Structure formats: C-alpha cells, structure tokens
Amino acid sequence: MPHFILTGTPGAGKTAILRRLEVRGHAVVEEAATDVIALSQALGDPEPWRGPEFADHVVALQQRRQHAVGRAAPGIVVFDRSPVCTLALSRYSGRPPSRRLLDEVERITADRFYERTVFFVRNQGYVRRTAARRISLDDALIFERIHEQTYRDQGFDLLEVPAGPLLERVTVVERALGTLSERPRP
Template sequence: MNNTLFFIITGGPGAGKTTLLNALRERGFVCMEEVARDIIREQINKGGDALPWGNITAYTERMLQATIEAYKDAIKRYEGQPVFFDRGLPDTLAYMRLTGQTMSPAIHAAAEEYRYHSRVFLLPPWQEIYTTDDERKQSWDEAVKTARVIRDTYRHFGYDPVDVPRCSVADRVKFVLAGAGL
C-alpha cells in the first residue's frame, strides 16, 4: 500500500531537486535529504571506495540500506505529516539498471514494501542549470539518460511520474504543492 503522505522529488542529476526541496523546507515542510550524497561525502572523507566511480556494488548496497532507514525514520518521526524525499527507493533501483547490476527478489520486495505516494514529482533535465561538482560527475548526456531510466523505473513499480515544469523555484513549489493536494 502506498504511503499517501510520502512524496518523492526525483529526476536526473542537476535538475534542481535540492533547490526545490530547500524551498519546501523554508515553507515548513519536512524534507528528507538525498542519501547518495551523504554516502559519497562519507566515503571520500574516510578514503573508502563505496563510490559511484569505485566499488559500485558496495555504494548501491549503502544507498539501498540508507534509503530504507530514511523511510523508516520518517514513519517514526513524522507520522501524519507530509514528507518530501529527495529521491526514493526506486531511484536506487534505477541506478542499478544504469550500472548493469542484478536486482534480487529481495530488492524488488523492498520496493513493494516501502511505498510512497503514487504521484512522483520528476524534474526533467534542464541544461541551463546543469552543473557538475566533486560529488556529481555525470556528463549532460548521462544526466538525460538517468532521468529517462528513473521515469521508466518508477512506472515499472506502478508510480505516476509527473514532470515538474522548468520555471521559477516559487512556481515549482506551487506546482508540487498543488499536485500533492497540500
């Protein structure tokens, strides 16, 4: 069963997810951080190799566990409140598809167990705002491909990805809140 108060903000890298989530947070909404960047920072700081450009399998396993923990934490801490997630469990599965990893039945079961609202807010690639940094190393073409695989993965798991328009942050916030019924 879908958790109708858990909303996902997703899309390829550099599409404005963090900016949108920060604006939602400023309006008083609960927003869960993207786990992937935390893992990358942690691994870089301690000289680990569980990185997208290192041990991809270890990186993916950490993403999967951290995403499930974030979901469980949100249930405990924010019961009855709307929560916006910077990516969800299907994003990890999309990453697995992108990197050619095998999805076990246990991973599929987790995607069915930890459900979010059926409407998923997908920020499409937006070249004018796309940048890379120490944690985001994908090329523009990789960002476009990532967004496509994310959309397909969410659809595969029964979600309805809705494109958030390329417009001002304020207008994006209005679009998301209206689409979430908030």
C-alpha cells in the same frame, strides 16, 4: 501520513526545490546517495558509486530514514529520491540490482509506503559538476529516460515538474501536494 517522492535526473534542481519546501514548513527527507558518497569520499574512496555494495549502502540509509519518519509527527513528508531511484541507478550503471535492493523496492510498492504520484523534476538543460555529481548532460538525459521508465515499471504515476525558475517549480509541487494529500488513500 502521505510520503511523496521528489525525483529526477542528477542536477535537475531537486535539492533547491526541497530546500524551498523545507523553508516553507514542509517536512523533507534528504537524498541518501549523496550522503553515502560524501561519507565514503571523506573516508578516502573518491568514487564509491563504482563499488559493488554502493546500492546496498544507499538502500540501508533510505530504510533508516523511512523508519525515522515513521516515528515523527504526522503530516506530509517529501523524500528526495527513493529506492526506485536506486534501482534506476543500478539499471543505468549496467549492474544487476542486489537482492536487498529488489526486496526493498518490492516492500515499498507492496506496502504503498510512498504515494503513487511522484514529482518528476525535469532537467534544466545543464549539469553542474560536484564531488558527488560527475555526470555529463548527455548521460544525465539517458539516466533521466531510464529513471522515468523504472518508476513507470513499478506502477508509479509521474507528475512532471518542468524546467523553469525555482519558485515556479516549487509552486507546481506545493499545489499538487495540497490536491494529492486530500485524496483518499487506498
């Protein structure tokens, strides 16, 4: 069962692409960090990403979702982010990655849980603030560079999904999914 990663800077439009893929019949897995933030904020922590265990909470949810997908029906699955994104966030925030995060990144790369080609969604030139997304465009662009380099450092190849209208971006992803999923897996 091929597992593909859809990633990019905050506000790049990943969720809109993911929703469209889901509506078109593709299996998708939600981003864990957004859900960890939403729950923490509902429990009274307005900025959970500042906590020392934030990355570990994200990794734990990512692991649960990976396990759940492993029990699902076979087919292509598109994940909104991965533990490599969590490592990039750790680097961006200047926090040393936890042992749990490093172990998980090592596991997913060694096990090849995700396909080596990652859909890297480029920023649209703006960032809409939300309760979970409070990053400026300038900071998002810095994070984008760190994010890209972190994936490359882990041996992934990036397939760029350029800025543009949603349907064009979805077409880029769907065409590549068709081509990439037909390749033999090492």
